[in-house]
Structure formats: structure tokens, C-alpha cells
Amino acid sequence: MSIAGLASLIIGILWLGGGTLWLLTRRRYRLAQIPNFAMDLLGFPVELAQSLFGRSGVPYALLLPNMLIFGFFTFAPMILNFYVSFTGGSSISLFDRPWVGGANYSAIFQCESYFDPRTCSNEGFSFWRGMANTLMFVAIQVPVLCAAALATALVVNKNLVGRGFWRAMFFYPVMLSPVVIANIWNWVLHRKGILNETLGDATGVMTALSGMAGFDMVATILFAILLFVASERTLRAAADPSLAWAGLFALLFVAVFTWASPLRMVGFQALPSLWLGLALGAGLVWLVSTAHPAARWVVMGFTAVAMALLLTIQFDAVFSFERFRPVNWLVTPNTGWPFFWLIFVFTWSHMGFYMLILLAGLQAIPSDLYEAAKMDATKPARAFYRITLPLVMPTLVVVLVLSLIRSFQIFDEVWLLTGGGPGRETFMIVQHIYETAFTGDRPAYGSAAAGSVLMAVVIAVFTFFQLFITRRQSGL
Amino acid sequence: MGLATFLTRTKGNPDKADRIGAADLLAYGYLALGVLLILVPVLWTFLSSVKNERAVSSFDTRLLPMSQVERLIEGEGLKTTWIYTDAAGNTQEVFKAGPTRVETDVAAIDDPANVFKVPRTQLEPNEEIRIATENYLDPILGRNGQTNFTFFTYLFNSVFVTVVATLITLLINAMAAFALSKYQFRGRLTFTILIVATLLIPSSIILVSLFFVVWSFGIFGSLWGVIIPAAATPTGVFLLRQYMLTIPDELLEAARMDAASEWRIFWRIVLPLSLPALSVLAILSVIWRWNDFLWPLIVLISDPSAHTLQIGLTTFSGEFDSQFHYILAMTVVSLIPITLVFVWLQRFITTGIATTGLK
Numbered sequence: 001m002s003i004a005g006l007a008s009l010i011i012g013i014l015w016l017g018g019g020t021l022w023l024l025t026r027r028r029y030r031l032a033q034i035p036n037f038a039m040d041l042l043g044f045p046v047e048l049a050q051s052l053f054g055r056s057g058v059p060y061a062l063l064l065p066n067m068l069i070f071g072f073f074t075f076a077p078m079i080l081n082f083y084v085s086f087t088g089g090s091s092i093s094l095f096d097r098p099w100v101g102g103a104n105y106s107a108i109f110q111c112e113s114y115f116d117p118r119t120c121s122n123e124g125f126s127f128w129r130g131m132a133n134t135l136m137f138v139a140i141q142v143p144v145l146c147a148a149a150l151a152t153a154l155v156v157n158k159n160l161v162g163r164g165f166w167r168a169m170f171f172y173p174v175m176l177s178p179v180v181i182a183n184i185w186n187w188v189l190h191r192k193g194i195l196n197e198t199l200g201d202a203t204g205v206m207t208a209l210s211g212m213a214g215f216d217m218v219a220t221i222l223f224a225i226l227l228f229v230a231s232e233r234t235l236r237a238a239a240d241p242s243l244a245w246a247g248l249f250a251l252l253f254v255a256v257f258t259w260a261s262p263l264r265m266v267g268f269q270a271l272p273s274l275w276l277g278l279a280l281g282a283g284l285v286w287l288v289s290t291a292h293p294a295a296r297w298v299v300m301g302f303t304a305v306a307m308a309l310l311l312t313i314q315f316d317a318v319f320s321f322e323r324f325r326p327v328n329w330l331v332t333p334n335t336g337w338p339f340f341w342l343i344f345v346f347t348w349s350h351m352g353f354y355m356l357i358l359l360a361g362l363q364a365i366p367s368d369l370y371e372a373a374k375m376d377a378t379k380p381a382r383a384f385y386r387i388t389l390p391l392v393m394p395t396l397v398v399v400l401v402l403s404l405i406r407s408f409q410i411f412d413e414v415w416l417l418t419g420g421g422p423g424r425e426t427f428m429i430v431q432h433i434y435e436t437a438f439t440g441d442r443p444a445y446g447s448a449a450a451g452s453v454l455m456a457v458v459i460a461v462f463t464f465f466q467l468f469i470t471r472r473q474s475g476l
Numbered sequence: 477m478g479l480a481t482f483l484t485r486t487k488g489n490p491d492k493a494d495r496i497g498a499a500d501l502l503a504y505g506y507l508a509l510g511v512l513l514i515l516v517p518v519l520w521t522f523l524s525s526v527k528n529e530r531a532v533s534s535f536d537t538r539l540l541p542m543s544q545v546e547r548l549i550e551g552e553g554l555k556t557t558w559i560y561t562d563a564a565g566n567t568q569e570v571f572k573a574g575p576t577r578v579e580t581d582v583a584a585i586d587d588p589a590n591v592f593k594v595p596r597t598q599l600e601p602n603e604e605i606r607i608a609t610e611n612y613l614d615p616i617l618g619r620n621g622q623t624n625f626t627f628f629t630y631l632f633n634s635v636f637v638t639v640v641a642t643l644i645t646l647l648i649n650a651m652a653a654f655a656l657s658k659y660q661f662r663g664r665l666t667f668t669i670l671i672v673a674t675l676l677i678p679s680s681i682i683l684v685s686l687f688f689v690v691w692s693f694g695i696f697g698s699l700w701g702v703i704i705p706a707a708a709t710p711t712g713v714f715l716l717r718q719y720m721l722t723i724p725d726e727l728l729e730a731a732r733m734d735a736a737s738e739w740r741i742f743w744r745i746v747l748p749l750s751l752p753a754l755s756v757l758a759i760l761s762v763i764w765r766w767n768d769f770l771w772p773l774i775v776l777i778s779d780p781s782a783h784t785l786q787i788g789l790t791t792f793s794g795e796f797d798s799q800f801h802y803i804l805a806m807t808v809v810s811l812i813p814i815t816l817v818f819v820w821l822q823r824f825i826t827t828g829i830a831t832t833g834l835k
Contacts, residue, residue, distance in 0.1 A: 004694045043739035046651075050738050058738040059655035063667055066652035069708035072689060074674045080685035092691055152510065155503045168822045169511045175818045175825075176811060177767035179789045183807040184521045187800070192535035194520055244499040348513065356826060380499070409680040412769045416790065430680045430770075437684045438774050449684045456681040463676075 019044035081456075085449035090442045097446070104450035123436075123444075127451050129424050130432035131458070134408060137342070137428065138462075141407040145347055146399055149354035154388075156355070157362045167359070171352035181349050182416030189329040189341060196326040203321040210319035219315035224307065227252055231303040234288070235296060243381050246288040246299065250281035253306050257281075259318045260309035289381035333422035342426055346413055350406065354399045361395025362388070397470045401463055408459050429455050518811070525804035528608040532801040542603045547571070549588050557585060557602040560594055569602055570594075611805035615792075624795060625806060629781060630788035633699060634766060637784060641703040642761040645712055646754055652708075653716035654742050658728060675710040680770065687774060699782060701775040702768070712757045719753035720746060759825050766814060785810045 019041045023029075029037045040047065049061035080094075085104055087097035108127045112119035117128035156167050173181065188195050209215060230249035234242055257277030264273070284302060287295045329337045365388065373383045411430040414420060420427035429451070437448035524532060528543040536542065544556045555571040560582060562568070571588075574581035579593045615625040655661075656668060679686075686705060687696070695701040723746060731741045747754070769786055776782045783791070789810055793803050818825065 004692075039743050040739065042647075043743065046739040046742075047737055055738060056661060059659040059661045059664075062651040062655035062659075062742070065648040066708045066713065067667065067670070069648070069704065070670065070674050072693075073686060073705035073708075074677055074682065075670075077682035077685035077689055078677055080688060081682060084685050084688065092688065094688055094692070151506070155506050158500075158503055160500070160503060160507070164823065164826075166507050166511070167826050168818075169514060171822075171826055172815075172818060173514055175763060175767075175814050177786050177814070178769050179786045179793070180807050180811045183789070183793060183803060184517050187521055187524065187804060188517045190535070194537055197535075197537045244502055247502070405678055409678050411680065430683075433680070433683055434770070434774070437687070445684055445688075452681040452684055456678075459678060459681070 081449050085453050088446045104446045126432050130429040134429040138407045145403050148351050152355045153358035173349045174352045178412030191326050191328045200324040203324040206319045207321050216315045250284050254281040256306045259313050338418050361392045365391045525808045526607045529801045543606045545602045558599040559602045611801045625792045630785045634785040638765040641765045644707045645761045649712035652713050657717045657720040671710045702772050719750050
């Protein structure tokens with residue numbers, strides 16, 4: 001039996017035996033009071049502290065169990081981490097570990113170029129590769145997660161039918177365990193899975209449709225009507241164009257612009273047209289949202305441009321897809337799909353939690369501010385930028401920091417979905433620590449601890465940087 | 477026009493404003509899309525899990541669990557059956573008496589001796605809707621050689637970890653919160669700051685040395701190694717402390733007048749009064765413990781009899797990469813308890829986290 005086992009046995013005997021004696025000599029219990037006796041026995045150390053030191057001793061006794069666990073399982077490992085990172089070997093007995101000084105750190109930093117992990121030593125490659133992937137993941141994940149959570153919180157906060165239902169639905173994935181989530185998405189994203197099947201069917205149907213006679217004409221007329229309706233509704237509202245309709249109009253405009261691809265005339269591929277179209281659409285929405293005086297004229301101009309472009313589009317060519325080849329979403333290297341699905345699944349499974357926190361922040365905003373804004377005929381977009389955003393900012397900062405720390409520690413989802421692959425495309429820093437320390441025949445605890453110390457430094461720097469740049473908004 | 481106005485208006489004012497506009501349409505569209513994205517994968521997994529092995533391994537994408545009818549045929553054993561349509565349009569239920577070729581040998585099921593040739597293209601599988609309960613029952617009851625997924629052991633371990641850890645968390649966090657909210661003592665600020673500091677230490681950066689600590693306590697590889705390190709949660713302490721601050725001190729003073737000991741005051745007065753906060757923490761703790769993954773993976777992986785449901789499911793999925801029908805069924809099984817808890821307590825969970833939400 002280990003020392004800890006022996007110690008807990010002795011404590012247990014003292015607690016139960018001593019406590020029973022102590023309680024029975026001082027208090028009387030009837031037979032029906034056995035539950036009372038059990039609870040008193042449970043709190044025997046507190047009772048003892050009170051009788052020994054008076055009331056001032058009680059809070060220390062109450063704090064003791066919590067602080068013992070914090071001390072042994074949070075603070076002690078925190079300090080021990082530094083010690084372990086300076087030792088080598090694979091012994092799990094702390095005193096048998098040889099002191100190697102900074103060897104673990106220098107192995108990680110042994111790189112010719114820090115921007116290219118391939119020039120590092122083995123430990124360095126694994127660490128820097130994980131760090132680079134994690135930083136990229138965090139850089140994409142945190143804005144995506146916060147934007148999605150804020151958008152959903154704003155929508156759910158509206159006065160809609162079935163608010164509780166929507167709220168609960170978006171929270172549901174948070175309850176699911178990472179294994180379940182990974183199995184579900186592995187099944188959906190399998191090469192022969194439902195996603196590829198659906199995409200194949202959809203492209204097949206579209207191709208068949210576009211092959212029918214008169215498709216080009218019908219599509220042109222349809223899109224012309226849609227564009228006219230959207231721009232008419234945008235411009236109809238009394239003084240300023242309406243933002244929601246402008247958003248719809250911008251979406252249509254981007255689609256038409258991309259298909260017509262006017263940049264091709266100057267010799268570009270199709271992709272730059274998409275980016276230009278997106279930039280133009282975003283500019284339009286921004287102009288309308290800030291109620292710029294020129295917004296009206298810009299919408300009219302865009303309508304004219306879109307109409308002209310519409311005539312040049314060959315719709316039967318646009319909607320005639322090649323035979324869809326099933327994509328092996330999580331396995332094919334150098335496509336970016338594994339990373340994309342990682343971000344998608346992470347957002348899918350964590351968004352609800354941050355949405356709820358933001359929702360609480362939104363509901364704390366006093367509604368008379370909005371009533372006053374309505375009295376002054378403020379546009380909804382302006383009310384959002386001037387009331388909602390500043391007042392929800394403290395909550396948003398909390399969400400930013402929480403999601404940053406959370407996405408830095410991503411392990412479960414990656415490990416179960418892609419296992420860090422293909423190659424090392426989705427290999428994250430926690431996986432590096434886990435695999436260095438807990439898999440393989442010769443666990444390198446020292447190296448893993450050095451990696452954790454460096455990771456802690458990076459997380460701390462990021463968190464403080466984030467708090468620093470948002471200190472004015474968050475009021476910290 | 478009157479009808480359209482009536483149908484699209486969302487508030488009492490009949491003539492002006494507050495109809496369903498583009499903003500509402502966009503909002504409902506967004507919500508519908510989001511709920512589809514969330515529900516479709518889960519429902520698809522559930523629908524796939526009740527299909528039989530052949531349908532799952534051939535990635536049958538039909539919604540219903542179709543499976544080919546098998547019949548016991550004298551002298552031939554269990555055979556899958558096919559529908560043969562002859563040139564005149566008559567249909568007949570047959571089974572294949574030889575390998576599948578352009579001209580396949582088949583025989584009618586009621587006349588197995590009379591073998592005749594038919595073109596392969598005239599044969600259609602004879603299918604019926606059947607829920608493949610064996611996907612669930614084989615691994616759970618250990619039938620058909622499926623002894624690797626010891627479901628009840630995993631379930632017991634998961635429930636044990638969840639219940640015991642939650643009880644310990646509730647008790648010690650409530651004690652700490654009581655001390656921090658209702659007593660004036662030296663070092664109160666220090667203790668508060670220490671607890672805040674633990675909030676800032678992410679669990680994954682102390683992984684390696686936590687392993688050393690847990691090892692030297694002799695609880696590595698046992699369920700206690702999962703329960704104890706995470707039992708004290710800073711979130712829980714703060715949640716309960718905020719709530720206990722609202723309990724009036726007069727109640728405590730009155731009890732002291734009646735010579736109640738401090739421990740009695742705690743569990744007879746303070747604990748019952750902070751029940752709402754305790755239930756929120758209980759729900760949070762259950763979610764955390766039930767879904768916990770990385771730390772149990774490190775502590776429990778070497779001993780299959782100590783696996784929790786999550787770890788058991790992981791190793792099970794790793795071992796049988798091709799046996800998707802069992803993996804899907806077991807995924808659904810481990811999804812059901814938490815879904816039921818969610819449906820049952822959904823209102824408390826969402827409002828509880830919204831008002832306290834930190835992790």
C-alpha cells in the first residue's frame with residue numbers, strides 16, 4: 001500500500017472513530033436523527049476547529065479541502081512544471097530524474113530558421129509545427145467563433161416566435177462529448193458519406209436543369225426580377241435605404257459579379273472577380289449602414305452595373321458542373337479541407353456556450369436606450385454601433401479571452417477527427433505535449449514540460465495583450 | 477390586402493410598422509439554417525445507426541433502414557432473396573443459386589430444386605424496413621463476439637465519476653464559498669486571489685506535472701485520479717459565493733443565538749437557501765465530468781476496466797475502423813443520456829449558464 005493510501009486510511013479512522021466519540025460525548029441523538037449525525041460527522045473537522053479555536057478558526061477549516069486540492073493539483077504542478085522541464089530521462093520518480101539544465105529548451109530552440117519548422121531538430125520541429133498550426137487555428141477560430149456567437153445572440157435576442165427553442169437548439173452541441181461529436185462528423189464527412197452524396201446529387205440536378213432549352217433566358221429574367229425587387233425595396237423606405245434589403249441586394253450583386261467575372265476581360269482568372277465583388281458588396285453594406293448620403297446613388301449605380309453584367313452571363317455554362325468527385329474531406333493533404341472542417345466542427349460544438357454568455361450581456365442592456373433611439377428615428381445599424389456594441393463590449397471581451405484560451409488548448413476534436421493529419425497539417429501544440437509525454441516507449445516528460453512552459457508563456461502574452469488593447473472598452 | 481396585413485403583422489398595431497420585414501425573414505432564415513446544421517448530422521447518425529451492417533458498410537443514403545429479406549430455404553440455409561421480373565411483367569421471389577453473372581442461376585423460394593437462368597438486370601433486391609437492433613444489442617450484451625465494448629462497466633465508471641465528483645465539488649465549493657462570503661478573517665483577500673489565479677491556469681499546460689503529482693499520490697490509473705484533481709473548481713466557488721452574499725446575516729445570527737454550531741448553520745441554513753446556485757453548479761459539473769476527455773485518457777487508458785464511456789468509445793472506434801454500424805450505435809447510446817438530461821433541464825441549463833457563465 002502506498003504512503004498516500006496509508007495516510008488516507010489513518011485519517012479516515014481518526015475522522016470516523018474520533019468524530020463519533022467526540023460527537024456522542026457532547027450531543028444527544030435520537031434514533032431518527034441518524035442523518036443529522038452523519039452530516040455532523042462529515043463536518044467533524046469544522047466542529048473540532050470551532051471548539052479549539054472558536055469561531056475565527058472555522059473559515060480556515062471550511063476553506064481547507066478546496067485549498068488542499070488547489071494546492072496539490074493546480075499550484076504544485078504549476079511550479080513542478082518548471083522543475084520537470086529542466087530534467088531528462090523517462091523516469092516517473094521525481095528524484096530519479098537527472099538534472100539536464102536548459103537542454104530541453106535548447107533542443108526546442110535548435111532551429112536554423114524559426115519561421116520554417118523543417119529546419120529544426122526533431123523536438124523543435126514537433127513543437128514549432130504544433131505552435132504554428134495552433135496560432136493559425138486561434139487566429140481564424142477566435143474571430144469566427146466570436147462573430148458567429150454574437151450574430152446568433154443578436155438574432156436570438158430579437159422578439160421572435162419560439163425564442164427558448166432556438167436558444168436551446170444552439171446550445172445542444174455544447175452538451176455533446178468530443179467523442180460523440182467526432183464520430184458524428186466522421187460519419188457525415190466520410191468519402192462516401194451523406195455530404196458528398198448530397199453535393200453529388202445537387203450538382204447532378206443543376207447540370208441537368210442547365211442543359212434544358214431556354215434555361216439561360218429564364219435564369220436571366222429570374223435574376224433581373226430578383227435584383228429589381230431587392231434594389232426597389234432597398235430604396236423604398238422613406239429617407240435612408242433599408243439595411244436588411246441592402247444586404248440581400250449585396251449578396252445578389254456579388255453572385256452576379258462573380259459569374260459575369262468582368263476582370264476576365266483584363267486577363268485575370270475567376271477568383272479575383274469574387275474578391276472584388278465581395279469588397280464592393282461589403283462597401284455597399286457599409287455605406288448603407290452608416291447612412292451615407294451617397295448610398296442611394298450607389299445602390300442605383302450598382303443595379304445598373306448588375307443589369308449590364310447580367311446580360312453577359314451564360315447561365316447554362318455557370319450551372320453546368322463537371323461530374324462531382326467525392327472529396328475525402330478529412331484525409332486529402334494540401335487542400336485545406338481538414339483545417340476548414342476542424343474550424344467548422346469547433347465552432348459547431350462551442351458556439352452555443354459563448355452565445356449564451358453574450359445573450360446575458362445583451363439582455364442586461366436597458367431597453368429604454370433603444371426606446372430613446374427609436375424616438376429619435378435612429379437607424380437600427382446606428383443603434384447597433386452606438387448602443388449595443390459599446391454596452392456589450394465587456395461581455396465580448398470576456399468571450400474573446402475565454403475563447404482564446406479554449407482554442408489554444410484544442411486537442412479532443414483534432415485528435416479524434418484527423419489525429420493531427422494529414423501529415424502534420426492539423427497537428428496542435430497540446431497534441432505535441434500529449435504525444436511527447438504519454439505515448440511511445442520512451443516518454444520525454446522533460447521535453448513535454450518545457451513545451452508546456454513555453455505554451456503557458458504564449459497564452460499569457462496573448463491574454464494580456466488582448467486585455468491591454470481592449471482595456472478601454474472592457475473597463476478593466 | 478387585409479388578410480396579408482393580418483398574417484404578416486407581429487404586434488397589435490394593425491396599420492403601421494412591425495410587420496414581418498426583411499430583417500425578420502433574414503433572422504428566421506438564419507435560425508432555420510443553424511438548427512438544420514445542428515440537427516441534421518445528429519439525426520443522420522441516429523438514422524444510420526438503425527440500419528443493418530450491409531446498408532451501413534455500403535453507405536446506403538436512403539433515410540429508412542431498408543434491409544434485404546433473408547429466408548430459410550430447405551437444403552440451402554439462410555439466403556437473401558430477390559424479386560425477379562420476367563418479360564411479361566410478372567414478379568417472383570427468388571434466391572441466387574450460383575454466382576452473379578450476366579445470366580444468373582436463380583430458383584424460386586418455394587421451389588428450390590428448379591434452377592433457371594435469368595438476366596442479372598431483371599433482379600431487384602427484395603427489401604423490407606427493419607430496425608437493426610443487433611447494432612445496439614451485440615456490443616451491449618456481448619453477443620456475436622462483440623466483447624470489447626463492455627458497455628455496463630463503462631457506464632458504471634462514467635456514472636460513478638460524474639456523481640461522486642459532482643457531490644464532492646458541491647460540498648467543498650460550498651464550504652469555501654461560505655467561508656469567503658460570511659466570515660471576516662485574516663487572509664480572506666489572499667484566498668480569493670489564489671482562487672482567481674487558478675481560473676487563469678489552463679489545465680492543459682500543467683498536464684505533465686499533474687501526472688507526476690497524481691502518480692505520487694498513488695491514484696494514477698484509478699477513477700479517483702480523475703475525480704479528485706478536478707473537484708475544486710474556481711467557477712463553482714465564485715458562483716456560490718455571489719449567491720451566498722445575498723443570504724441575510726440575521727438568519728445566521730439568529731441560529732447562533734440558539735447555540736447552533738457553525739457547521740450546523742452551514743448545512744441546515746446556508747446550503748438549503750443556496751439551492752438554486754447549487755443546482756446550476758451541479759448541472760455544469762455533470763456536463764464537465766461526463767464529457768471530460770484528455771485527462772481521463774491519460775489516467776485511465778491502460779486499464780480497460782476503468783475506462784469511462786468516452787474513453788471506451790474512443791478505443792472501440794479505433795479498433796474497428798470498418799465496423800461503422802457498431803460505432804454509430806454506441807455513439808447514439810452515449811449521446812442519449814446527456815440528450816435526455818438536456819431536454820429535461822434545458823431551461824435551467826440555458827438560463828443558469830447565461831447568468832453565471834464562466835469556465
